[in-house]
Amino acid sequence: MMQNFKVLQELLQQPRRIVITAHANPDGDAIGSSLGLFHYLEQFGHRITVIMPTEIPAFINWMPNFNQILVYEHTKRISNQLLADADIIFCLDYNGLKRVEKMSGALETSDAYKVMIDHHMDPQDFCHAVLSDVTASSACQLVYEWIVEMGGIDQMNEDCLTSLYVGLLTDTGGFRHATSPRLFRIVANMLEKGIDNNKLTDLVFNSYTVKSFNLLAYCISDRLELLDDCNTGIISISKEDHKKYNIKRGDLEGVVNFILKIRSIRCAALITERSDIVKLSTRSKGDFSVQEICSKYFNGGGHKNASGGASKLPFEEVVAQFKELVQGEYKAKLTE
Numbered sequence: 248m249m250q251n252f253k254v255l256q257e258l259l260q261q262p263r264r265i266v267i268t269a270h271a272n273p274d275g276d277a278i279g280s281s282l283g284l285f286h287y288l289e290q291f292g293h294r295i296t297v298i299m300p301t302e303i304p305a306f307i308n309w310m311p312n313f314n315q316i317l318v319y320e321h322t323k324r325i326s327n328q329l330l331a332d333a334d335i336i337f338c339l340d341y342n343g344l345k346r347v348e349k350m351s352g353a354l355e356t357s358d359a360y361k362v363m364i365d366h367h368m369d370p371q372d373f374c375h376a377v378l379s380d381v382t383a384s385s386a387c388q389l390v391y392e393w394i395v396e397m398g399g400i401d402q403m404n405e406d407c408l409t410s411l412y413v414g415l416l417t418d419t420g421g422f423r424h425a426t427s428p429r430l431f432r433i434v435a436n437m438l439e440k441g442i443d444n445n446k447l448t449d450l451v452f453n454s455y456t457v458k459s460f461n462l463l464a465y466c467i468s469d470r471l472e473l474l475d476d477c478n479t480g481i482i483s484i485s486k487e488d489h490k491k492y493n494i495k496r497g498d499l500e501g502v503v504n505f506i507l508k509i510r511s512i513r514c515a516a517l518i519t520e521r522s523d524i525v526k527l528s529t530r531s532k533g534d535f536s537v538q539e540i541c542s543k544y545f546n547g548g549g550h551k552n553a554s555g556g557a558s559k560l561p562f563e564e565v566v567a568q569f570k571e572l573v574q575g576e577y578k579a580k581l582t583e
């Protein structure tokens with residue numbers, strides 16, 4: 248779906264005040280698409296600020312202009328002002344106001360022209376222009392394709408391409424899933440323009456700290472429960488674990504993917520107890536849809552094979568509820 252992008256292109260003919268946003272707990276695609284768009288648009292005299300709702304993960308702290316990103320939860324006053332004063336707000340890699348958490352109010356009330364570029368299912372109606380495509384690997388892919396469509400291919404500089412490449416890499420797990428001929432053509436174009444795949448792959452994927460590596464080991468050796476009867480693996484991390492191991496938001500990023508490395512596993516979940524909510528991060532293989540479970544039972548969603556959700560129920564009950572679902576309602580599908 249591509250709606251009202253002519254209006255947007257018209258608006259961009261003049262220098263504008265632009266705010267680029269992405270979802271809370273931003274990943275490589277959220278930050279890559281934001282910085283990629285930033286590096287493209289900045290050449291045309293716009294005043295641009297990138298604002299993330301929450302803390303940015305350290306593994307991408309080498310990205311061009313990373314230091315200029317504002318974190319909303321630490322810069323509320325100035326961020327609220329920027330959102331209110333903006334002519335255009337880009338909403339990248341998210342499909343609903345819920346995904347920007349505490350920033351949603353300021354975003355909703357702003358009179359700016361709002362633009363969604365996203366690849367998640369079920370886009371909500373809060374933007375004036377919408378580019379939504381669930382067949383795209385990443386928001387970075389959609390930003391790239393949009394710039395190409397505007398005729399901007401030669402204006403994508405090294406910083407822009409590097410940023411966008413990060414999202415392609417992270418959202419496809421290093422080109423292992425959500426790939427397509429369309430994606431690989433873009434990758435080929437980027438390589439021809441000088442993108443160094445080996446260097447960026449190393450920067451993105453070999454990025455563990457000793458602390459996060461030890462944390463992964465703990466999750467797998469102590470917190471992983473394998474449910475053989477339904478080909479599911481669950482890692483559950485309590486509030487006490489967070490305290491004991493000094494786990495910060497983002498430290499468990501990607502841990503859930505390791506469960507899928509077991510051949511028989513078709514469904515994986517990381518369930519974490521936060522201060523006031525229990526979060527679920529889920530993955531699956533093949534036709535099994537964790538998106539369905541997350542949207543039906545845990546107020547969430549995302550993609551068929553990678554989804555997230557949350558619950559207000561006590562931690563132990565959420566873990567039990569998830570087990571009940573995979574050992575009950577979804578067991579047949581998981582074992583067929």
Ligand SMILES: [Mn+2]
Nearest residue numbers: 276340385386
């Ligand atoms: Mn994404």
